[in-house]
Amino acid sequence: EVQLLESGGGLVQPGGSLRLSCAASGFTFSSYAMSWVRQAPGKGLEWVSGISGSGDSTYDADSVRGRFTISRDNSKNTLSLQMNSLRAEDTAVYYCAKDPVEQWRGYFDSWGQGTLVTVSS
Amino acid sequence: QLVLTQSPSASASLGASVKLTCTLSSGHSSYAVAWHQQQPEKGPRYLMKLNSDGRHSKGDGIPDRFSGSSSGAERYLTISSLQSEDEADYFCQTWGTDIVVFGGGTKLTVL
Numbered sequence: 001e002v003q004l005l006e007s008g009g010g011l012v013q014p015g016g017s018l019r020l021s022c023a024a025s026g027f028t029f030s031s032y033a034m035s036w037v038r039q040a041p042g043k044g045l046e047w048v049s050g051i052s053g054s055g056d057s058t059y060d061a062d063s064v065r066g067r068f069t070i071s072r073d074n075s076k077n078t079l080s081l082q083m084n085s086l087r088a089e090d091t092a093v094y095y096c097a098k099d100p101v102e103q104w105r106g107y108f109d110s111w112g113q114g115t116l117v118t119v120s121s
Numbered sequence: 122q123l124v125l126t127q128s129p130s131a132s133a134s135l136g137a138s139v140k141l142t143c144t145l146s147s148g149h150s151s152y153a154v155a156w157h158q159q160q161p162e163k164g165p166r167y168l169m170k171l172n173s174d175g176r177h178s179k180g181d182g183i184p185d186r187f188s189g190s191s192s193g194a195e196r197y198l199t200i201s202s203l204q205s206e207d208e209a210d211y212f213c214q215t216w217g218t219d220i221v222v223f224g225g226g227t228k229l230t231v232l
Contacts, residue, residue: 045212047221059219106216107155113164
């Protein structure tokens, strides 16, 4: 059974940094692309960043490009999101999501339960 | 611009059927979509991938009550024999070159 468990969320001041992690199990992690998707309170879903199975290719939404960096450690079955220069509008629950193939397409067939990031002074 | 449009809300009675609609923007009628369910206070759950020809592939454990169909730029999710646990938000999603788009979601109320 695929399991995705996010961690690392919390309260951070505007301009600050935070690093999220997603521990994956139940599948061959390196064989599948992964993404981060967020949901602001009471709002819909917004894709944030994606990465291929090998980690060679990454993709970012315009709203986070240059501030957020997605990465993965296939030896530890872990996906990460380094978030810098955080803004109030980055406040959201952040979900880890799995693609059904190695090459990133942005189509998700499994989701984690999410971790809340609050950006506030 | 790739956009998905969903009605904000829908309702149907327990045991009845409901058909939710997701509309692709002009020029994108060949795109596939994925449907996801989000129950209150939970993470999303993948339901199915739905192609433009109506063929669909469901996620593991998704009941037969959930089905998909397509017509032109419209992508439909039909839920039959509605149960109380089907009360949730339903999002459609599509993807293009280096881009992912979500619809705004439909909040389904089971009466």
